[in-house]
Amino acid sequence: MAHESGRVKTQFDFHPSPGNHIIWYGRTWIRVERTREKQMVDLHTGTPWESVTFTALGRNRQIFFNILQEARELALKQEEGRTVMYTAMGGEWRPFGFPRRRRPLSSVVLEAGVGEKIVDDVKEFIGNPKWYTDRGQNSQVLAPHFQEVVGIDISECQLAEARAVPGYPNITYRKGTAEDLPFPDGSVDLLTAASAAHWFDQSRFLTEASRVLKPRGCMALLGYSDTNMRFHYQDCGERLNHIFQEKGCPFELAVDVGCGSGQGTVLLAKHFTSVVGTDVSPAQVEVALQNAKEQNITYRQCVAEELPFSDSSVDLMTAMSAFHWFDRPRFLQEAHRVLKPRGCLALLNYTTIDMELSYPDCCSHSLNEICKEFYVALQPYRSPHLGRSSIELYREAYESISYPDKEWQECMLVERSMPLSSYMGLVESFSSYQALLRDDPQKASRLSQGICQRLMSIMKVTSVETEVVVAVKYFYLLACKPQEA
Ligand SMILES: C[S@@+](CC[C@H](N)C(=O)[O-])C[C@H]1O[C@@H](n2cnc3c(N)ncnc32)[C@H](O)[C@@H]1O
Numbered sequence: 001m002a003h004e005s006g007r008v009k010t011q012f013d014f015h016p017s018p019g020n021h022i023i024w025y026g027r028t029w030i031r032v033e034r035t036r037e038k039q040m041v042d043l044h045t046g047t048p049w050e051s052v053t054f055t056a057l058g059r060n061r062q063i064f065f066n067i068l069q070e071a072r073e074l075a076l077k078q079e080e081g082r083t084v085m086y087t088a089m090g091g092e093w094r095p096f097g098f099p100r101r102r103r104p105l106s107s108v109v110l111e112a113g114v115g116e117k118i119v120d121d122v123k124e125f126i127g128n129p130k131w132y133t134d135r136g137q138n139s140q141v142l143a144p145h146f147q148e149v150v151g152i153d154i155s156e157c158q159l160a161e162a163r164a165v166p167g168y169p170n171i172t173y174r175k176g177t178a179e180d181l182p183f184p185d186g187s188v189d190l191l192t193a194a195s196a197a198h199w200f201d202q203s204r205f206l207t208e209a210s211r212v213l214k215p216r217g218c219m220a221l222l223g224y225s226d227t228n229m230r231f232h233y234q235d236c237g238e239r240l241n242h243i244f245q246e247k248g249c250p251f252e253l254a255v256d257v258g259c260g261s262g263q264g265t266v267l268l269a270k271h272f273t274s275v276v277g278t279d280v281s282p283a284q285v286e287v288a289l290q291n292a293k294e295q296n297i298t299y300r301q302c303v304a305e306e307l308p309f310s311d312s313s314v315d316l317m318t319a320m321s322a323f324h325w326f327d328r329p330r331f332l333q334e335a336h337r338v339l340k341p342r343g344c345l346a347l348l349n350y351t352t353i354d355m356e357l358s359y360p361d362c363c364s365h366s367l368n369e370i371c372k373e374f375y376v377a378l379q380p381y382r383s384p385h386l387g388r389s390s391i392e393l394y395r396e397a398y399e400s401i402s403y404p405d406k407e408w409q410e411c412m413l414v415e416r417s418m419p420l421s422s423y424m425g426l427v428e429s430f431s432s433y434q435a436l437l438r439d440d441p442q443k444a445s446r447l448s449q450g451i452c453q454r455l456m457s458i459m460k461v462t463s464v465e466t467e468v469v470v471a472v473k474y475f476y477l478l479a480c481k482p483q484e485a
Contacts, residue, residue, distance in 0.1 A: 015419075015465040018050075026063045031055040078360070101361060143168045146189065152176040179204035183212040192220045203270055251315045255338070257304045257331070258322025262288035262297070264348075269294040272315065278302050305330040309338040316344050323347045324390045328397055339481045347397065348476040349390055350414075352430055356471045357423060359459045366458050374451045378432040381439065386431075391475055398477045406479040415471045421464045424452050 021032045033053040054064055082099035105115050139151040139162065151173040153159050159173045176182050178193065178200040191209050193200070209219050251272045256265040259277030261284060268275045277299045279285050288299045302308055304319070304326040317335050319326070335345050353375045357367045387393055391410070398408045427433060428448060437444040452464060459466065 015463050017465060026060075026066060028056050028058060028060070028063055030063070030067075099360070139171050139173075140165065140168055142190070142192070143171055146170070148172075150174060150183075152178070152181065179208055181208050181212050185211050186214050186217075188212045189214055189217050190220065191217070253309075253314050254316040254318065255307065255309065255314050257307070257317060257319045258325060259288055259299065259320075260284050260322070262291050262299065264318065264320035265297060265299075266291075266294060268316070268318065269297055272296070274298070276300060276309075278304070278307065280304070305334055307334050307338055311337055312340045312343075314338045314343055315340055316346065318346045318348070320348045321350065323397070324349060324386055324393050328393065329400075332397060332401065336481065336485070341481055341483045341485060343481050345401075345479045345481070346476060347394060348474060349394060350472050350474045351389065351391055352427075353389070354473045355423075355427075357455070358469045358471070359466075362459050367455060370451060370454050370458065374427060374447070377447055378427075378430065378436060381432040381435040383431055383435070394475060394477055398479075401477075401479045403479045403482055403485075405482070406477065408475075408477050410475045412474040412476070413471055414474055415469055417467050417469050419465045420452065420455060420459075420461075420468050423468060423470050424448060424464070426470070 016032070016034060018034045018036050021034070023030050023032055031054070033055070034050065035053070036050045054067065056063060079099045081102065083102050084099045105119070108115060139149050142149045147170060149168075149171045151159070151162055151171060153162070153173070153175065154177050156175060159175060162173050174182060181188075191213055193205075213219060252274065254268040254272040254275045256262075256268060256275065256277045257279075259265045259279050260281075262277050265275060265277035265288065273296060275294075275297045277285075277288055277297065279288070279299070279301060280303050282301050285299050285301045292299065300308060304322070317339060319331075323331065339345060353372075355371065355375075356364070357371055358364045359367065395408065395410075398406065428437075433444065433448070436447070456462065456464065456466070459468070
């Protein structure tokens with residue numbers, strides 16, 4: 001492959017495809033089974049879409065730990081000598097994209113003095129850990145109010161820093177995980193997680209919380225929001241949990257309108273006595289029924305604008321990547337009719353034209369210019385029903401809703417690693433690509449193959465199964481029907 005500079009470099013990648021493989025490792029034959037449940041990554045739930053199962057004959061279980069340890073070391077080695085980029089997600093900073101090669105500060109084009117100011121700022125920050133740990137640390141805030149406070153964290157490093165702060169004799173810090181708390185049943189008065197709960201396995205954490213809390217004990221999950229901050233999808237789950245807690249249990253009925261295959265509907269099952277997924281398409285309802293495992297979910301075929309529920313009967317109504325297809329004013333009226341007083345409407349979607357790719361040592365700008373060309377080529381095939389951008393439709397709906405208790409989040413970044421083929425599959429599932437495919441199948445496949453080839457050429461890879469990181473921007477609106485409406 002020729003670089004822009006003219007340098008030629010050839011690199012081959014071999015990726016074991018999904019299926020069965022036999023490998024020789026640690027003097028043992030091991031069968032590696034790579035299976036994919038679906039072609040596309042589940043962006044709603046973040047559910048791993050691929051499983052890798054190792055099978056070996058013999059008694060030595062250590063061999064599996066060795067493989068994982070070696071894989072971890074290899075992955076860490078990739079970061080050696082490189083800079084890991086972080087992005088703000090909710091109240092946390094998370095690695096973003098692949099680690100980039102280090103470069104001298106002098107090679108970054110900045111206005112005079114800006115680079116030096118940043119370096120001074122960072123040095124000052126690193127030089128004052130106590131100043132930061134003394135301020136607003138959650139466990140320390142709790143100390144005056146309880147006989148005993150225990151801080152739990154998975155990271156030894158964080159614990160060591162917390163322990164180093166003097167003056168809190170009633171606080172102890174222990175290593176542990178949120179999903180497996182080191183406390184007996186019914187022993188905790190207050191369980192808090194400050195800017196942390198979105199990291200947890202939420203269903204296991206909530207089960208663990210109800211185990212350790214005393215009767216009348218309280219749980220407080222805190223986060224903070226800023227409209228300019230990028231949000232992770234789990235923040236939305238956290239926000240919903242928070243709403244559920246505010247409203248008080250039990251929650252009887254959730255309805256997911258335009259449920260498609262039910263991949264979002266299943267998320268609601270653990271919070272409600274019953275969940276109903278509805279869709280206008282009999283084929284989609286059929287797929288959802290085939291996927292259905294949860295006992296409390298049922299599916300019905302009906303239009304979003306005429307729902308088969310009585311007035312004031314629904315606690316939560318969701319529409320995930322579907323509201324933009326509805327007759328929106330009629331749907332909003334229907335939602336108002338069926339929601340209980342204090343019932344909640346949640347509409348979610350993501351922006352398709354902002355989906356971005358990254359790949360190690362590869363110019364993201366060049367990659368994303370090609371992605372943009374793809375989106376622009378599909379733009380004429382976009383349904384007129386959707387207008388120029390769906391975010392505007394949702395914002396309009398948000399503004400038209402007269403409920404005083406409502407919330408609008410515009411940018412919640414979700415990053416997933418997936419093979420390039422899955423990214424292509426994702427774009428090919430857009431209604432605009434499907435419209436082009438119906439109109440001119442050859443043009444559609446030429447466009448998609450051409451884009452894929454060009455992306456591979458920039459990435460300097462030969463396999464469409466090469467993993468890339470895809471960043472998707474979600475947005476959502478929440479609105480709570482007033483008690484008197
Ligand atoms: C992009 S899919 C989203 C499916 C699912 N919510 C998800 O997130 O995977 C949109 C769904 O809305 C459904 N839909 C479109 N218009 C509808 C309407 N007026 N009433 C009910 N469902 C509708 C379509 O059949 C489709 O299954």
